[in-house]
């Protein structure tokens with residue numbers, strides 16, 4: 001019975017996939033056809049305005065069940081492939097936002113389809129285990145070939161989680177446990193601690209804090225939200241914690257024209273970090289850790305120099321705070337290195353690095369000294385999903401085989417150069433062009449102009465995302481190539497020329 005079910009599922013999967021392989025795709029060029037990843041369409045194809053009639057009908061249906069105001073349009077994922085997202089009205093759009101930066105190697109990648117077709121993988125997809133207590137035989141091996149094969153320097157340990165917020169939330173806990181053990185030394189836990197923690201009081205619940213930066217985004221769960229400061233709408237009406245918030249540098253562009261000003265701005269922010277740690281300690285709140293994004297993403301693609309981050313790392317060490325780098329959005333290769341913080345050249349690695357999005361699974365890497373000292377202290381039912389580790393192992397193989405980190409650098413250069421050119425031609429619409437790899441962005445004069453540009457681009461077949469109060473960000477897949485950049489730049493150049 002079970003084998004019949006397995007074989008029926010497999011046949012169905014094969015049928016669907018052969019349909020996918022036979023129809024709808026085009027190879028772009030002779031040169032591009034040499035590699036697997038060009039399982040892609042040859043350009044946008046628009047049939048209706050977006051959202052079209054079918055999307056609007058589905059929005060009405062969904063609105064009856066939940067608040068669906070954030071929905072842009074409904075998608076046809078079966079028809080979406082490569083860098084192109086197809087909607088339910090048959091519109092095919094070049095996707096430069098890729099599900100809020102979370103599609104590593106494009107839609108319906110043939111290597112991932114093949115993985116699903118292999119009978120030995122089926123059980124991993126249908127039997128989701130409680131990984132912390134009943135992992136499958138190959139779990140450690142799978143972690144080694146997926147996550148640990150790309151672990152940031154110096155971090156030998158990893159925990160998987162379901163999403164970015166869950167990863168940061170548990171990373172905070174790992175930091176607090178580490179800090180308390182450091183303070184406690186070899187002394188045993190006291191009866192008072194055990195009793196007071198049950199009523200949310202010290203000493204069992206110590207007054208520890210995470211220091212975060214204005215403009216940062218680390219998720220929407222309660223602990224993470226206390227470190228998120230990108231938009232009021234995320235925080236309004238939710239109780240929070242009195243944890244220190246430091247200013248994040250606001251750099252002036254072009255960088256080469258404002259070297260001195262930007263250095264001063266970074267020095268001011270670093271000074272404030274140290275002042276806050278001391279000030280909070282005086283009021284008996286201990287800053288156990290510092291959390292920072294390599295590029296503040298949701299908050300507006302705010303960059304700081306590599307030197308700023310190296311100095312921040314030094315400050316964390318000097319004050320005995322853990323240094324947590326949130327690579328949920330920047331990780332996975334889009335900046336041209338697998339981890340954006342690798343650009344900094346740290347002597348002493350970060351203590352903890354969280355990830356999700358392009359990594360297919362959430363989780364965090366950490367140094368051995370951050371291992372929890374007992375079971376169930378960092379725990380939940382699923383602790384991720386082994387099927388995602390399987391997919392990730394394949395994604396990493398593709399990244400290596402297709403040299404996609406160098407591709408991100410190369411395609412990113414084409415994109416950035418084109419954006420700088422547009423900035424020179426349309427300075428009243430585009431400013432502060434910035435980026436690393438394909439992780440690029442620019443500012444528009446205001447929120448209304450930004451939203452209008454995104455809407456016009458969508459109707460011309462390009463999906464873009466906004467961030468901060470007036471920025472447009474690029475978050476394409478890792479198989480975004482130079483020719484996709486040129487295609488976008490041509491479309492966008494027309495939009496800017498006709499913008500009223």
Ligand SMILES: Cc1ncc(COP(=O)(O)O)c(C=O)c1O
Pocket residue numbers: 100163164165166168217218219220293297298326327328329330356357
């Ligand atoms: C830097 C960063 N951290 C954390 C998160 C939260 O991740 P999730 O939405 O998966 O909870 C995000 C989400 O955009 C993010 O960009």
